[in-house]
Amino acid sequence: MTGDEAEARFLDDVTVELVKHSASDSDVLWAARVSTAGEQSLEEVGKDPARSRGLINFLMRDRHGSPFEHNSMTFLVSAPIFVFREFHRHRVGWCLAGDSEITLVSEKGHIRRRTIGELYRLWHHGVEDTLPRTGGGVSWHEKARKWNAQVKHANRSHYLGLHDTRESAERAVAAFRAENPSRRLRKLDSVRRNHVRCYDETTFQASRARILDVMESGVKSLIRLTTASGQELRCSVDHAILTPDGWRKAGELRAGDALMIGGTAPRPSxxxxxxxxxxxxxxxxxxxxxxxxxxxxxxxxxxxxxxxxxxxxxxxxxxxxxxxxxxxxxxxxxxxxxxxxxxxxxxxxxxxxGGKIAMAKPDLITSIEDGGEEMTYDLSVEGPWHNFLANGIVVHNSYNEESGRYRELQPNFYVPGVERKLVQEGRPGKYVFAEGSAEQHKLVTEAMEASYRQSYAAYREMLEAGIAREVARAVLPVGLFSSMYATCNARSLMHFLSLRTKNEQAKVPSFPQREIEMVAEKMEAAWATLMPLTHEAFVAGGRVAP
Structure with a gap:
């Protein structure tokens, strides 16, 4: 259906589809037993249901988290855009250590590198300007026939006296600024225009992609991958690594396996x-x-x-x-x-x-070790190839949302259902939501639908006038439905559920926005079917992730 033919649809629910998975309770049991029983533990998995339930309960209770990470689930989520902003803040998946160096590429192909932790700080918090905030300086006082030293600092003028020589006055100004440092904080727009090196996953030829966001992912356990050429990467076991045979989770790789790193090849003539x-x-x-x-x-x-x-x-x-x-x-x-x-x-x-073309090439893993536990980060990068170079190794970003740059967005919009509580009572941190009246629901519905129709009409008008999709989409509201692939393991999903569901059995209360709770509830229902013993232990343990 084209934009001309499409009529606005107003939806009051989200959809979550489990599109692929490798997740079962046996994954947890195998991961827990392999350290003591070796590979033969596979033969014991599932033979004794009571023992299996007891082991999973023990792991959950004593917070042995790593056995819950050896599985994977990918969900296709369709929800209003504002839900994905919450998803972004509390992501459930792939992470890199803060010292991972990201390869950045300019429009002319010039290479430079920044750590992902530094990118996060610059992206979200800005940087101290190189110029001090203090103004003023040295000037000639004609009447006194001397050099006047005066500095403006923190919106106040500070008179530093008259001096016989200019050098003396300049020393006084310099001394004052040294004793009263003040730098202004500013956002670096140029950082938000950075592009990363990425690779065509069909030809392995290098390209570049714009960074869409830099995310802090929380404190996570990491593993350290080292390759024969000396490349080293610390990442979570879920982080996807490009191999000659496609994408694999870091935790699935073994010494002797190949992964793809940045390299060069003779440029085709x-x-x-x-x-x-x-x-x-x-x-x-x-x-x-x-x-x-x-x-x-x-x-x-x-x-x-x-x-x-x-x-x-x-x-x-x-x-x-x-x-x-x-x-x-x-x-x-x-x-x-x-x-x-x-x-x-x-x-x-x-x-x-030079005489080379940048290409990804295979390299062998020589060792996989414990990488410690620390704050982690990740990037979201523009398509069509959602990958980038971290410490020279080709890795995938973990957040693939529908792009309004490449396709016309359809007029599907969110309007709260009648069961949605509308009234906020109390102060921040202490407020609760109460039922809305019939008149309030009517007002919300009519105002949203009118706003949606007007904004989508403006969007279509710009497209028909030849305006680029990436420009026209700016008029669309956050109530527009979008779609996203989200990949996680059971442990990271439990973290997400503990934050994004409200449940009387939870040891730590959570007060999520209702719309993302709707997504979380559907994800939990699918996961509970795949891993019933793990889900049962999660609930019995107060809905706290191990």
């Missing part, structure tokens, strides 16, 4: 593709458009739906990288024009450094 042949390949590719691109088709990079005129046929493996695939229609895929331009730029310019 365009001289290998004569101009006449290149033109011929272009003509042949154009002839396949009507056959290989539907009237409405999907961009293989961003998954957005577009009309045929807004799509190009792209060589998934570039012509210069493999000439044998230049006339192979299986190597052609529809791609929207922004993604095509971005991919072409990365192939032709951004990945070049």
């Amino acid at each position: 365009e001289a290998l593709v004569p101009p006449s042949l290149r033109r011929g390949i272009g003509v042949w590719t154009s002839m396949q458009r009507l056959r290989l691109i539907g009237e409405i088709d999907t961009c293989y990079l961003c998954s957005g739906s577009f009309a045929r005129e807004d799509l190009a046929l792209d060589h998934v493996v570039p012509v210069a990288a493999d000439l044998l695939k230049a006339l192979d229609e299986r190597n052609l895929a529809p791609v929207c024009l922004p993604c095509h331009r971005k991919k072409s730029d990365s192939e032709q310019a951004l990945a070049r450094r």
Whole structure:
């Protein structure tokens, strides 16, 4: 359905779908027993249900958390945008140590590095300016025929006397500023425009992607991966690492396994593709458009739906990288024009450094050790490839939300149901929510629906005038529905549930916003079906994560 045909839909509920998982109570039992019984413990799992329940209860009660991390669940969540802002603040998943160095790439391909902890501080808290806040200085006093020293500090003028020489007056000013340091805090907009090095997961060729957010993920237990080339990364066991065979969790890797690191390869020479042949390949590719691109088709990079005129046929493996695939229609895929331009730029310019092209290459893990426990961080980066380099190792970001840059957003909006409490009573930290009256519910519904219709009409008007989607979306409200993939393990999910559900059995009370609690309740229901013994122990233990 196109934006012209779509009518506004007003929804009062969220949806949560468990799209894939590798999670069962036996994962917890195996992880707990393997340290004492070795691999043969697999044969014992499930033989004695009472013993299994007792072991899980013991692990939960005594807070042995690591056995609950050897599993994975991926949920597809559809909810209002403001719910995802809460999700962002209390993420359930992948984390890096604060000293992990992130590779940043300028528009011209210049490389620099910052630790992820430093990026977080600059992103959220700004940085001290290089100039002191004090003003004033030295001036010539004509009547006294001397040098006047005066400084403005903290909105007050401080007279430092008359001096026979300029040098003496300057020393007085310098001494005052040294004794009264004052620097102004400012936000660095340039940090929010930073791009990271990322990689095409099909060709392993380097590109760049804009940072969308830098997140603090809480204190977590970490493991330390070391590779044969000397790369070292400390991350949570859930963090996804790119390998030659695709994405794997760090906790699933073993010494001797391969992962992908940043590297270089000889740049393919365009001289290998004569101009006449290149033109011929272009003509042949154009002839396949009507056959290989539907009237409405999907961009293989961003998954957005577009009309045929807004799509190009792209060589998934570039012509210069493999000439044998230049006339192979299986190597052609529809791609929207922004993604095509971005991919072409990365192939032709951004990945070049000297006579080399930046590529991800395999490296062998030599050791996996305990990495300690400390505050952790993560990035959210722009698609289509949601990955970045951390300490030279290709890792994945953990938060993939629907992008309004690449697809037209549909008019699905949130309106609270009649059971939603509307009235806040009390002061911050002590308030409670009370039922709203019929008149208040009517006011909320009518005001929201009118606002939604007006903002979406403005959004469509801008799109029809040729305004870029990423600009037009700014008028849309946070009540718009979006979708997101969220991946977690049982331990991180329990942390999330303890914060985002209100339950009388909880040892530590929580007062979540109702809309994210709706998401949490549906996630908990799916998890309880997968891991009933673990869920039972979580509830019996006061809903406190181990």
